[in-house]
Amino acid sequence: MKTIDCRNMACPLPVVTVKRALESAGGETVRVLLDDGPSRENVRRFVVERGYAVEESSLSEGVAFVIGGVSRDEASADGSAGGRKVVLITSDRLGEGPEELGRLLMKNFIITLLDLDVVPDRMLFVNGGIFLTTEGSEVLEALEKLGNRGVEVLSCGVCLDFYHRKDKLRAGAVTNMFTIADSLLGDRPVLKL
The missing domain is CATH 3.30.110.40 (TusA-like domain)
Incomplete structure (x- = not known):
């Protein structure tokens, strides 16, 4: 061994x-x-x-x-990843325009996922997106419920360190760039927000 x-x-x-x-x-x-x-x-x-x-x-x-x-x-004979869906969240806002509107849209998107029959298998939070998984976020309860439905909620460790938020992570787990790159470049559909 x-x-x-x-x-x-x-x-x-x-x-x-x-x-x-x-x-x-x-x-x-x-x-x-x-x-x-x-x-x-x-x-x-x-x-x-x-x-x-x-x-x-x-x-x-x-x-x-x-x-x-x-x-x-x-x-596996075909080596496929089984069609897993990945959501990459790079900001605490959705779209461009007023910050307040962007934050409201992102909050509504994440909460709306709870009402859908199909949810992503993995949600990756990088850069400003980590503010959604850390203390003070308005979507922590929704992310916890998504986690209970089998959604992997993963926040970039380098990003958490950069923003001094690692000790404030409240939803999901810490991940690394290898897992992020592997998720994005694998045979999985990716939605970037």
């Missing part, structure tokens, strides 16, 4: 390193050492999404994942 140490790596290097290790492992088990926190969550999300089995254990400094099996991507 190969062991890789991803502790003390900046985002998104833990996910990229694990991806490369799994690709070169040829189906063999890989042990990964990680810091507890966002890197742990991001790597877990990455491997689970791809259908790998993962066992977690605590270490004195961080956690260890034992990742095994063949990924769903490798096992």
Whole structure:
């Protein structure tokens, strides 16, 4: 079993390193050492999404994942991502024009999603969009309800750090640029707001 140490790596290097290790492992088990926190969550999300089995254990400094099996991507004959829908939200406003109107439109869009039969599988919040997932947002309850319906609500960790809002995240989880790029460039329809 190969062991890789991803502790003390900046985002998104833990996910990229694990991806490369799994690709070169040829189906063999890989042990990964990680810091507890966002890197742990991001790597877990990455491997689970791809259908790998993962066992977690605590270490004195961080956690260890034992990742095994063949990924769903490798096992799938067509390699498709199943048509998942992704919404990329880059601002706390929708459209151009008066800020107050833009904020009202974005609020109404997110709340209206609750009344639709089809919801996105993943909502990515980047740049000013992270203000919708953090303390003080008027759509936190709606985002929580969407999360309960299976929508992944993910906020860019670099953006949260830039705006000093990481400790104020109230809806969903922190993600990294690898997951964002993978979501946007995969075989999934993307709606950018």
